[in-house]
Amino acid sequence: GELILFRGRPQRVRPADIMLDPLYYNSHTTGAPFVWQGVPVITCPLINMGSRVGASLLSGVFNAESREKMSGMEESKEEFEHILDDMIVKSAEQYVQKAVRLATDTPRRLYLRRALLRLSHTSSLLDGQAKAKSVEGGVKMAVDLFHSVQHISSPRGCESSLR
Numbered sequence: 001g002e003l004i005l006f007r008g009r010p011q012r013v014r015p016a017d018i019m020l021d022p023l024y025y026n027s028h029t030t031g032a033p034f035v036w037q038g039v040p041v042i043t044c045p046l047i048n049m050g051s052r053v054g055a056s057l058l059s060g061v062f063n064a065e066s067r068e069k070m071s072g073m074e075e076s077k078e079e080f081e082h083i084l085d086d087m088i089v090k091s092a093e094q095y096v097q098k099a100v101r102l103a104t105d106t107p108r109r110l111y112l113r114r115a116l117l118r119l120s121h122t123s124s125l126l127d128g129q130a131k132a133k134s135v136e137g138g139v140k141m142a143v144d145l146f147h148s149v150q151h152i153s154s155p156r157g158c159e160s161s162l163r
Contacts, residue, residue, distance in 0.1 A: 021054040038117035044095045055088045061123045
């Protein structure tokens with residue numbers, strides 16, 4: 001398919017120093033441009049699903065495949081382990097503490113920015129073209145399965161009118 005480029009929103013967030021993900025209902029798709037543009041995101045996953053999206057996004061960027069991509073940065077692999085600790089917190093109190101720390105610790109904030117920029121542009125999580133191909137493959141598999149004889153039989157009286 002044709003490549004569609006969205007301009008505007010991702011570039012608008014770049015001047016931000018830190019993004020504070022809302023506590024009870026995270027930013028969801030609004031948070032992705034911040035990560036993609038290298039803005040450190042502070043998030044606090046709670047019990048409900050809506051509060052865990054930011055942590056999931058960050059964990060998707062900083063995963064096992066990320067360790068290899070970090071090899072060119074001057075910081076050690078031990079430092080890599082603490083990246084998520086700076087952005088994914090466990091309480092509202094820690095949320096405020098990390099926000100103040102990153103606001104006042106320019107070298108750490110810039111390190112997180114470099115790490116996010118480096119990893120987000122190579123992360124499979126934010127690779128829209130790969131995601132589209134994956135969804136396309138899933139739809140093709142579903143259609144093939146529907147048209148095959150390997151479908152699941154419905155109980156008597158519940159037959160689908162689609163066949």
